[in-house]
Amino acid sequence: xxxxxxxxxxxxxxxxxxxxxxxxxxxxxxxxxxxxxxxxxxxxxxxxxxxxxxxxxxxxxxxxxxxxxxxxxxxxxxxxxxxxxxxxxxxxxxxxxxxxxxxxxxxxxxxxxxxxxxxxxxxxxxxxxxxxxxxxxxxxxxxxxxxxxxxxxxxxxxxxxxxxxxxxxxxxxxxxxxxxxxxxxxxxxxxxxxxxxxxxxxxxxxxxxxxxxxxxxxxxxxxxxxxxxxxxxxxxxxxxxxxxxxxxxxxxxxxxxxxxxxxxxxxxxxxxxxxxxxxxxxxxxxxxxxxxxxxxxxxxxxxxxxxxxxxxxxxxxxxxxxxxxxxx
Amino acid sequence: xxxxxxxxxxxxxxxxxxxxxxxxxxxxxxxxxxxxxxxxxxxxxxxxxxxxxxxxxxxxxxxxxxxxxxxxxxxxxxxxxxxxxxxxxxxxxxxxxxxxxxxxxxxxxxxxxxxxxxxxxxxxxxxxxxxxxxxxxxxxxxxxxxxxxxxxxxxxxxxxxxxxxxxxxxxxxxxxxxxxxxxxxxxxxxxxxxxxxxxxxxxxxxxxxxxxxxxxxxxxxxxxxxxxxxxxxxxxxxxxxxxxxxxxxxxxxxxxxxxxxxxxxxxxxxxxxxxxxxxxx
Numbered sequence: 035x036x037x038x039x040x041x042x043x044x045x046x047x048x049x050x051x052x053x054x055x056x057x058x059x060x061x062x063x064x065x066x067x068x069x070x071x072x073x074x075x076x077x078x079x080x081x082x083x084x085x086x087x088x089x090x091x092x093x094x095x096x097x098x099x100x101x102x103x104x105x106x107x108x109x110x111x112x113x114x115x116x117x118x119x120x121x122x123x124x125x126x127x128x129x130x131x132x133x134x135x136x137x138x139x140x141x142x143x144x145x146x147x148x149x150x151x152x153x154x155x156x157x158x159x160x161x162x163x164x165x166x167x168x169x170x171x172x173x174x175x176x177x178x179x180x181x182x183x184x185x186x187x188x189x190x191x192x193x194x195x196x197x198x199x200x201x202x203x204x205x206x207x208x209x210x211x212x213x214x215x216x217x218x219x220x221x222x223x224x225x226x227x228x229x230x231x232x233x234x235x236x237x238x239x240x241x242x243x244x245x246x247x248x249x250x251x252x253x254x255x256x257x258x259x260x261x262x263x264x265x266x267x268x269x270x271x272x273x274x275x276x277x278x279x280x281x282x283x284x285x286x287x288x289x290x291x292x293x294x295x296x297x298x299x300x301x302x303x304x305x306x307x308x309x310x311x312x313x314x315x316x317x318x319x320x321x322x323x324x325x326x327x328x329x330x331x332x333x334x335x336x337x338x339x340x341x342x343x344x345x346x347x348x349x350x351x352x353x354x355x356x357x358x359x360x361x362x
Numbered sequence: 363x364x365x366x367x368x369x370x371x372x373x374x375x376x377x378x379x380x381x382x383x384x385x386x387x388x389x390x391x392x393x394x395x396x397x398x399x400x401x402x403x404x405x406x407x408x409x410x411x412x413x414x415x416x417x418x419x420x421x422x423x424x425x426x427x428x429x430x431x432x433x434x435x436x437x438x439x440x441x442x443x444x445x446x447x448x449x450x451x452x453x454x455x456x457x458x459x460x461x462x463x464x465x466x467x468x469x470x471x472x473x474x475x476x477x478x479x480x481x482x483x484x485x486x487x488x489x490x491x492x493x494x495x496x497x498x499x500x501x502x503x504x505x506x507x508x509x510x511x512x513x514x515x516x517x518x519x520x521x522x523x524x525x526x527x528x529x530x531x532x533x534x535x536x537x538x539x540x541x542x543x544x545x546x547x548x549x550x551x552x553x554x555x556x557x558x559x560x561x562x563x564x565x566x567x568x569x570x571x572x573x574x575x576x577x578x579x580x581x582x583x584x585x586x587x588x589x590x591x592x593x594x595x596x597x598x599x600x601x602x603x604x605x606x607x608x609x610x611x612x613x614x615x616x617x618x619x620x621x622x623x624x625x626x627x628x629x630x631x632x633x634x635x636x637x638x639x640x641x642x643x
Contacts, residue, residue, distance in 0.1 A: 067543035068460040074452025075461070075469040078517065081510055082472050085479065085487045092490050143386025151380050152387070160387055162635070167394045169631040171571020173598045174620045177605050178397050181404075181613070223397075226390050254376035277478075284480025286574035287602065311482050311574070318486070318578045333486040337479060344478035348471070 085337060093331035095324060104331065110297045112321070117328035119335060121297045125214065125307040126336075129289060130282040132218025132303070137226045138275055144226070145233035150245075150259055161234065168227035176288035179220040184211040184292055187219065192304055207302040212294035215303040220288045225278035232277060232351075236270030237263060273350030280343040284336060286311040310336045398624070405621020408614045414622075418584055418600075421609060428619050430586040434501075434595040435570060437587060438580060441505030442569050446512035447562055453513070454520025454558075459546055470521075477514035484510050485575030492579070499581035501594035507575040512565035519564065523557020524550055560637045567630040571623060573598035597623050 090097075096104065100117065107118025144164065148157050188211030195205045240263050248262035249255075264271070294306025295316055308316075310332050318329055412427050419426030453473065457466050488507035493499055527550050535545035551558070573596075581593040582603065597619055604616035 061541070063544075064542045067546070068456075071452045071456035071460055074449050075456040075465075077449055078453050078469060078476060078513060079472045081513070082476050082479075084491075085483065088487060088490050089483075092494075140386040140389050143383040144390050147380075147383040147387040151383060160391060163394050164387070164390045166628065166631070167390065167397070169567060169627055170397065171573070171598060171623060171627060173571060173573040173601050174401065174624055175397065177601060177616055177620050178400055180605055181617075182396075182400055223393050226393070230390060254372050256376040256379040257372070260379075280478050284478075284482065286480065286482040287598075291602075291605065311480060314482055314486065315574055315577055318489070319581070330486060330490065333483050337483045340478055340480055340483075341475060344475050348474055 086334075089330055089334040089337060093327055093334050096327035096331045099324060100328075104328070108297075108299055112325050115324050117325065119310070119328075119332055121299050122308050122310040122313045122332060123335070124299045125217075125293065126283055126309040126311070128214050128303075128307070129217040129221055129293065129309055130279055132214065133221030133225060133282045134275065134279060136218060136222035137229060137278060140222075141226050141229035141274075141278070142233055142271065144230045145237055146259055146263075148230070148234050149237040150255065150263065161231070164227050164230055166227075167223070168231070172224065172285060172288045175220060175224055176291035179216065179288055179292040183220060184216050187211045187213075187216045191215070196304070203301040204303050207300075207304045209304055210294065210306065212292055213304050213306045214293065217289045217293040217307075217309070218303070220292055221282045221285055224285060224288060225282050228281055229274050229278040232274035233267075233271050236267040236274060236351075239270070240266045269350045273347045276343055276347035276350065280340050280347060283343065284311060284340050286315050290315045401617070401621050401624050404614075404617035405624075406618075408618040409621060413615070413618055417586065421612075424611065426615075428597060428600060428615070428622070430583070431595040431597045431600040431619070432622070433587060434580070434583070435597040437501060437594065438504050438508060438576075438596055439566055439570050441501065441590070442508030442512050443562065443566060445505065445509035446516055446565060449509070450513045450516025450561075450565070451520050451558065453517035454524060454561075455546060455551075457517065457521040458524035459542075459550065470518075473514040473517045476510070477518070480574075481507075481511055481572055482574040485577065485579055488575060488579050496591070498591065499579060499593040500591050501580060501587075502590040504576050504580035504594065504596070505590075507579050508569040508572060511572060511575070512569050515565040515568060516558075516561050519561025520554070520558050523554040523561070526557065527553040556637055560634050563630050563634050563637075567627045567634070570630075571598055571627055573602055577602070 096117065100107070104117065104119050105123070106120060107116070108120045109116040109118045110121070111117070144160075148161055152160060188209055192205075192209040192211065192215065196209055199205045244262045244266055245258050248258040253261065289309050290312035293308060293312055295308055295312060296306040297308050297313070298305065300307075314329050314332055314336075317325070321329060412425060414427055414432065415429055416425065416427035417429045418431075453469065457470055457473075461469060484507050487510070488503045492503035492506060496503075531549055531553060532545055535549040536542070540548075576596050576599045580596050580599060582599050583593040583595045587594060601616045601619045601623065604612040604619070607613065
């Protein structure tokens, strides 16, 4: 950010007295302006660093009290002041994995359809409609989940799963509608547009020659997609899925409204539970002392997990973009 | 058994798999229609002018509306934008015009990461730095939380649209003898203004529907707006409160409020789309 970089256009020759004076003052304007934008940028970095530091400081009483056992304990007892994160972490991972399981095939399929199969007019319309799903605020998705999805999950979905696969530990217990299954489905709905839009961009970036070569060898459309298009875009697709995962892990309101807010670890998908984010949303307002500190430690954990996930996804997507530039 | 090299089998498999892909797209579209359909049907059945112009009434009385919450949302979004737009634009200008590659990619990375931070964590942060020291929930803390969510959106769209301004324009401006910052302010920014406006509106659409960071910053306030240092109501927050309440009347109002919010957000995204299409052609 030194001034030579800011002013590559200045002319070292024309230096009369008056000119240099005017220029000097104008350069000052340049420096001031670029410094101003630099300050804006530093504030962005400072916010990020501050989130980490402030959360760490305020979580410190809990970190000090429970140490590593915070991650291994299933307790959440404000009376005895015993707190552990395990059920929340378990619930977060379970609901997010369930969401990925449901959303990835649908999203990648939709992205393939939008780039490889659909006629051009349909591509734009369908992309637009799917992207509208991403624009709907999560509280509205949650409202829909609470009044429409949950009754539907209770019956027929859980009823059917319970009858057909009731022998498996995943499909036992009370069929409430609320629970991990509903949370997974609602999260899937929320990440489908994200994964679809990003995968579509990745597949669009695959050079046309790649497809033509495969078709010229006598491959069918699907074989072309399977063997020439998808492998080319693999790291970008993985990046898209991971970004979707990052979103699912941090999603709060829609999950808090359908997951049932119990605090337990169980293999049953019908069971109610909590995620890290829903635990915070439900308890933060009326807690203090060690409980508040423990909730802030949960926020810190969530921040670090999503940070890691986002860094990985960005690197993958960037690598894909770099490959694209080199090969085009 | 089936010979996987047989052309007939391959063709059938091709059709099957392409059909499955189409089903995926169809499902995604179906979900959108289902969700919007329910919001419109349930929302419209209760919506009337009183709902927008009246304040909430005590439980048990029928009627009442969301006036306080609508005003609250406008104040919060305005406050968030007031903080986020200058900061985000400064960052975007830095990224596109002034940053050397190293510094710019560091800032860009930070902005991308900030965009990925869960909104509830941003809420906890705002609670920790403002609500806790001040010992009060406040509109101001909610505005700050929303601003933090909005900044990366504005920054990245500002950068991208300023990059689309051709270099020849900058050079022409500099050749006339004006300084760098004047060329940015009076040539590059006007050239990119549609893109920047698009980014700001995207950010507004995003924060208008945010709920998680408001629960323990704005908190909600039945008596309307009484200062930035006091709790304030907001539309998404009220939808949450009413939706999880056991009262039919409140749940009905939650649907209507959701309808209002969805219309607001969808109109903004339609305008955004229209603006960005106009820019491309």
